[in-house]
Amino acid sequence: MREDVGDVTTSLHRPVTDSSRSKPVPYDSFEWQQEPPPSNGVPRSAWNRTHKRLSRWHRPYTLALILLDIISVLLASYLTTTLLEKAKTGFRNRDWLFLHDAQLFFFFAYVVLPLGWLILLWANGTYDRRYLGLGSEEFKRIVRCSVTVVACVSLLAFATKTQLSRGTVALVSLSAVIFLLSGRVAARQVLHFTRRRTGHGAHRMILVGTLPEALEVYTAVTRSPAAGLIPVAIHLTDGFAAARGIETPVPVYAARDVLSLVREVGADTIAVCGSASAEPGELRRLAWQLEGTGVDLVVAPQLTDIAGPRVHIRPIEGLPLLHVEEPTLSGPGWLVKNLLDRVAAGLGLLILSPFLLLIALGIRISDPGPVFFRQPRVGHEGRTFRVWKFRTMYVDAEERKATLEELNESDGMMFKMKEDPRIFRFGSKLRNTSMDELPQLINVLKGEMSLVGPRPLPAEDGDYLGDVRRRLLVRPGMTGLWQVSGRSDLSWDEAVRLDLYYVDNWSLTYDLGILWRTIWVVLKRKGAY
Structure with missing residues (x-):
């Protein structure tokens, strides 16, 4: 446990930093940018980000997923056409082709269809880093994407009055989904193994809140190393005196500027815990300060052990209310x-x-x-x-x-x-x-x-x-x-x-x-x- 009472500031206010501290501090797969951005929430172009995200593990992982997805769709097209060719005695009977021109059919099967799958997978958010490596949302989006692919192919065939082989479309779509899901499961297992054994491919978090709230979040996120969340420090909002004499699993800081602390400990995520998230003015100013820094902001409310499908956000006059549904034990x-x-x-x-x-x-x-x-x-x-x-x-x-x-x-x-x-x-x-x-x-x-x-x-x-x-x-x-x-x-x-x-x-x-x-x-x- 560590006490730091250097430059005392409000927990979410950013002091003027010394020029010697603005140099990049490399850590694992991310580093700090040299010039701190303004902290007043000035809009920035989404197409020209001057400050890159600190956590970059998802970039090579996403590239690997794209390659796996392309291979999966190509393999689905290849196996389907091979099986149907044998079933229909070669090229003498091409009822299984949904295009009469064989060359045009293969162009669509091996070029247009894989690119279409890739675009729809991207549009459906299957490469969103928030859903990679944990939970079922990634797989649900792949299944929804398959339905979209079938709908698009059917609509295209109807619009162009093309004779469509339903068996071919069904086999390609089903096999593609199976290969896509299998590839994602394999990639996830590799990611989990890497996170458990080496700690790479994970987010380094600073927990902001009172000590009991921060320790509760620490216990929750460390139960599953495969989730890729590694708390590296706790920043107390109620003063360091609350932590005196208490053994903590990570260093504890108080009366520090949060952004300076993030830079010091090599973190890339700030988790605001419990009652600290109930301070709308402070939380809003923290979000402003993080704009353009590449630091992620997550909020861990006091509502625990309730899964996402039961929680809905109802914004009323700028106040986000969490509506909690009853458990579904009938129906x-x-x-x-x-x-x-x-x-x-x-x-x-x-x-x-x-x-x-x-x-x-x-x-x-x-x-x-x-x-x-x-x-x-x-x-x-x-x-x-x-x-x-x-x-x-x-x-x-x-x-x-x-x-x-x-x-x-x-x-x-x-x-x-x-x-x-x-x-x-x-x-x-x-x-x-x-x-x-x-x-x-x-x-x-x-x-x-x-x-x-x-x-x-x-x-x-x-x-x-x-x-x-x-x-x-x-x-x-x-x-x-x-x-x-x-x-x-x-x-x-x-x-x-x-x-x-x-x-x-x-x-x-x-x-x-x-x-x-x-x-x-x-x-x-x-x-x-």
């Missing part, structure tokens, strides 16, 4: 979720039945006794049910639990031990791969559980009071945000926070994302014991 989307759960569970049990029989045989050979373990759990709206699991412990495990209570490694309502002596060898393998939970498909089929949701907790551990009870607003799931974020390695408070976040921000898209992440978590066997 058509919820009915679709229930239907998909039942269908997926039925198909899963049917397809996996031979594999389940082999697991049952392995359990009986490893330890005589019942194949399944059924335990009362608390479900939707507090109703209890008996969960199905493959037995992974010796038959006297419940009796031996009382002697192991003092060795419990969990700080919550679940009993957890990394080296639990009650687990037999084959059962340990089932737990490490999460295959012991496959019989819960029976609970899903019966409507007692869902594929995605908070994990069901034991019924004998007492009432679910306070925040924990909110978990009961939805059906418990075979997997959930808790499982894909650390499983047994998480503290009880963190697990509850993740479950409550899921309850408040549920969506079908979010469920699909959790199911996808579950595959990788199971393969890595992280936190499974």
Whole structure:
């Protein structure tokens, strides 16, 4: 922790800087420009920026995405034309061509169409640096772009009275979307790996606000290194005395000019936290000061653990009001979720039945006794049910639990031990791969559980009071945000926070994302014991 009370100024007022401090300070992929811009909000031309953005990691990344997108569309055109040529016995039958002239068709397929895709991808904001590397918005925009491409091709064919092969257009569009999404997923994985291992390709942030608010934002952004947000300093708005004697993860400053501090610590982003964002005059002047500096300004309000789709901005006379929608826990989307759960569970049990029989045989050979373990759990709206699991412990495990209570490694309502002596060898393998939970498909089929949701907790551990009870607003799931974020390695408070976040921000898209992440978590066997 560091105190700096050199030139005392208002936190957002810029003092006159010494000429020796106006030289560029290189740091990673950005550097300061030599001449500071005016701080009174003078308009500047968007086409002739004299002060470049400090954070430049997105430039090579965007170039790589453009190349990947062009290759994806070209590959889609090539595979489609190759498959259709073979299906239509070569060039003797060209019903699959939407242009009678083969040369003109290939010109459109390999030149016009890729360029059209690239322009529409750009116009739909798929290269916007705010959506790169995190969240589902980047993928949603690619899917919307594909719909636009099909509409444009259809409109062009209608306007020119061209005979259009619907099969060709459908195959090219579908394969292009698949290749585009696959390329973006691969690029994102590389970016996340780089951010976690080296710290490159990330934003260096200064947190501005009171110490509790800044530390809360610090904890939130550092939970996910893949997000690419690295806090490097805290600037206190309530004076340095509030931080005396408190250990902080990054240096703390007070009574400093924020822009000078940004230059000193090599940051490229200022995050205004909590109550500091409620000072409209100060925040507006800070935004003016940052114009043309290349420094990003973000606002972290006190509204936490609420996803973007539930938040809408309603500006009234220059005052931006955040309107927070209620969680969607009923309606058509919820009915679709229930239907998909039942269908997926039925198909899963049917397809996996031979594999389940082999697991049952392995359990009986490893330890005589019942194949399944059924335990009362608390479900939707507090109703209890008996969960199905493959037995992974010796038959006297419940009796031996009382002697192991003092060795419990969990700080919550679940009993957890990394080296639990009650687990037999084959059962340990089932737990490490999460295959012991496959019989819960029976609970899903019966409507007692869902594929995605908070994990069901034991019924004998007492009432679910306070925040924990909110978990009961939805059906418990075979997997959930808790499982894909650390499983047994998480503290009880963190697990509850993740479950409550899921309850408040549920969506079908979010469920699909959790199911996808579950595959990788199971393969890595992280936190499974």
